[in-house]
Amino acid sequence: MKLRNICSLALFLSFSSISFAQVGINTPNPQGAYTIDAAKDNPPTGAPSAAQAANDITVTSTGNMGIGLTVPTNKLHISGTNPVRLQGLTAAASGDNILATDGTGVLKSLGSLESLAIPxxxxxxxxxxxxxxxxxxxxxxxxxxxxxxxxxxxxxxxxxxxxxxxxxxxxxxxxxxxxxxxxxxxxxxxxxxxxxxxxxxxxxxxxxxxxxxxxxxxxxxxxxxxxxxxxxxxxxxxxxxxxxxxxxxxxxxxxxxxxxxxxxxxxxxx
Known part of the structure; x- marks a missing residue:
């Protein structure tokens, strides 16, 4: 009886170490440390296509999070049509910064209206x-x-x-x-x-x-x-x-x- 319990514990710890290495929800094929395949359409092996990844959320081992893609290059990387909507924003105050995107969509600060000298x-x-x-x-x-x-x-x-x-x-x-x-x-x-x-x-x-x-x-x-x-x-x-x-x-x-x-x-x- 004790031997059976010891074997069961060893097997549990073995599976736990594997599961903590990569976690997949709705997929047996996680693409990072953590992957959610919302539509359950990812392949069982290999990388999903762009269309399949469009409904995924992936967190990599470096802490990058991708929404709509599985290989995020920034701490938060979102891919989609009009991917961000912020509801409930308040009016900007004097001195607040203006945001812009570079050619790859990365957010950058342009500075305040006063520093930009926009009339x-x-x-x-x-x-x-x-x-x-x-x-x-x-x-x-x-x-x-x-x-x-x-x-x-x-x-x-x-x-x-x-x-x-x-x-x-x-x-x-x-x-x-x-x-x-x-x-x-x-x-x-x-x-x-x-x-x-x-x-x-x-x-x-x-x-x-x-x-x-x-x-x-x-x-x-x-x-x-x-x-x-x-x-x-x-x-x-x-x-x-x-x-x-x-x-x-x-x-x-x-x-x-x-x-x-x-x-x-x-x-x-x-």
Whole structure:
């Protein structure tokens, strides 16, 4: 009786050592340390075909896992049509990395949006035409532009419509001011306007436009400025438009055209 028990134990241990070497579920022919043949279609010997391996999961002796193939080359190697679906993802935060794949499908990090310097836009729009704008302003005088948010895709950038104040996160920005107007006043043929741009190298930049006197006094222009904010100067900007001294228009102010007057802000990077 004891001899029979000893022989049974030896036989059990022998089979256990074999089974722990390679484990196959639904297949007597595991392709690694562990193989699941979900469709039970693998051959009893040799390697399965690509079609047969498409329903397999295999873990190799080096710890690589293959889904849809039996010879994984990475820690997780998936083969299939649209093989990965992630449900329940939350929105990315500022500084999160962007993923891409190389030519073989291996995931790589491209870095954050800020490090890639992909422009993120904000658009501020004049939605209501402004008549007699800058009428009471002489040369060098300014008036607040009552712009509204059209779009803001810049994380951390704030705009107060009540005060026309932009608050910038630190970084590098391209700011473009675009306007369209009429200035129907006697002897008014040259309109000069300016914008005071923000940043550590804040500057006043002028735009001068020639036009006809009277009803055909349409004029416009655009000014582009690169602004840097690094915390050493104010990160706020009150958007005012000013009247330059090089024009010959006095008295009545101009009429700023709605939707054709805008401020476009692009964040270029940190």
């Amino acid at each position: 993120a836009p904000a658009v501020l729009v004049l939605r209501t035409a402004q008549t007699n704008f800058l009428q009471s302003a002489g040369g060098g005088g300014t008036q607040r532009l009552p712009l509204e948010v059209g779009r803001n895709n810049i994380p951390g950038l704030l705009y107060d419509e009540a005060t026309s104040t932009v608050t910038f996160p630190n970084g590098v920005y391209q700011i473009t001011f675009v306007y369209e107007a009429t200035h129907n006043a006697t002897s008014c043929t040259l309109s000069s306007y300016f914008m005071d741009f923000p940043g550590i190298h804040a500057r006043r930049i002028h735009s001068t436009a020639a036009h006809n006197q009277g009803g055909s006094s349409n004029h416009g222009g655009s000014i582009t400025f690169s602004a840097l904010f690094d915390g050493t100067s104010s990160n706020t900007w009150v958007i005012n438009m000013g009247r330059g001294v090089s024009g010959n228009c006095t008295g009545a102010g101009m009429t700023l055209t709605d939707y054709a007057t805008q401020v476009l802000i692009f964040k270029l990077g940190n």
